[in-house]
Amino acid sequence: MTESHIEQNAVTVVIPCRDEAEALPGVLAAIPAEYHALVVDNGSTDDTAAVARAHGATVVGEERPGYGAAVQAGITAAGTEFVAVLDGDGSMDPAELPGLVELVRAGADLAVGRRRPTEAGIWPWHARLGNQVIAHRLRSTYGLPVHDIAAMRVARRATMLSLGPLHQRSGYPLALLVGAAGAGWRVVERDIAYRPRAGGTSKVSGSALGTLRATKDFLAVLR
Numbered sequence: 001m002t003e004s005h006i007e008q009n010a011v012t013v014v015i016p017c018r019d020e021a022e023a024l025p026g027v028l029a030a031i032p033a034e035y036h037a038l039v040v041d042n043g044s045t046d047d048t049a050a051v052a053r054a055h056g057a058t059v060v061g062e063e064r065p066g067y068g069a070a071v072q073a074g075i076t077a078a079g080t081e082f083v084a085v086l087d088g089d090g091s092m093d094p095a096e097l098p099g100l101v102e103l104v105r106a107g108a109d110l111a112v113g114r115r116r117p118t119e120a121g122i123w124p125w126h127a128r129l130g131n132q133v134i135a136h137r138l139r140s141t142y143g144l145p146v147h148d149i150a151a152m153r154v155a156r157r158a159t160m161l162s163l164g165p166l167h168q169r170s171g172y173p174l175a176l177l178v179g180a181a182g183a184g185w186r187v188v189e190r191d192i193a194y195r196p197r198a199g200g201t202s203k204v205s206g207s208a209l210g211t212l213r214a215t216k217d218f219l220a221v222l223r
């Protein structure tokens with residue numbers, strides 16, 4: 001995609017998905033009508049790709065496994081000035097994306113969501129604790145005004161790509177924030193709702209093993 005083919009002012013919502021056929025229809029239905037939905041599938045064994053297409057999304061395949069590989073493939077494939085990233089599990093509301101897009105239009109380089117659980121018990125304690133430790137480090141060492149690792153985020157496509165390739169697995173959100181701090185980006189955080197996933201199963205923080213793997217990825221980034 002050359003820069004001259006980028007649709008100015010438009011927004012692509014990049015949705016990394018592994019086995020999200022159950023939750024995807026609700027997520028895609030809630031995306032603002034004028035936004036493009038782009039599902040990046042790597043390694044799904046369910047109908048994720050077919051369901052995504054049936055509900056109007058463009059589907060991009062990615063050979064390399066991992067959340068970060070999927071997100072970066074989606075941003076590269078996006079043909080719009082702005083890119084948004086959110087999960088395909090229904091835990092975040094796409095209706096909150098325009099608020100983040102506005103922050104970028106108003107001058108932020110990166111607008112990120114701070115997840116606020118809508119119910120007790122939906123954010124496992126080990127994931128929440130790890131998140132708090134990392135967010136503290138991001139504030140103290142990197143000077144970023146964040147209280148979460150930016151699971152939902154909006155930026156200009158060119159801004160995102162300017163950092164070059166980042167972590168390919170769950171270290172990606174953190175690598176992006178560390179890169180943003182290093183590049184002197186203006187990062188703005190605002191509250192977003194965090195809901196139970198709408199179906200399917202967690203690949204990351206839903207199990208102690210998943211959290212352990214993610215923590216390993218995180219530490220590799222912060223080292």
Ligand SMILES: Nc1nc2c(ncn2[C@@H]2O[C@H](COP(=O)(O)OP(=O)(O)O)[C@@H](O)[C@H]2O)c(=O)[nH]1
Pocket residue numbers: 015016017018019020040041042043065066067070086087088089091197201202203204205206
């Ligand atoms: N394409 C792709 N998506 C992934 C991968 N791992 C996780 N995801 C997606 O990333 C999002 C967050 O993962 P999730 O399982 O909800 O993690 P949790 O919220 O920590 O439990 C979901 O949309 C997943 O489908 C992966 O390896 N490839």
Ligand SMILES: [Mg+2]
Pocket residue numbers: 087089091197202
């Ligand atoms: Mg989730």
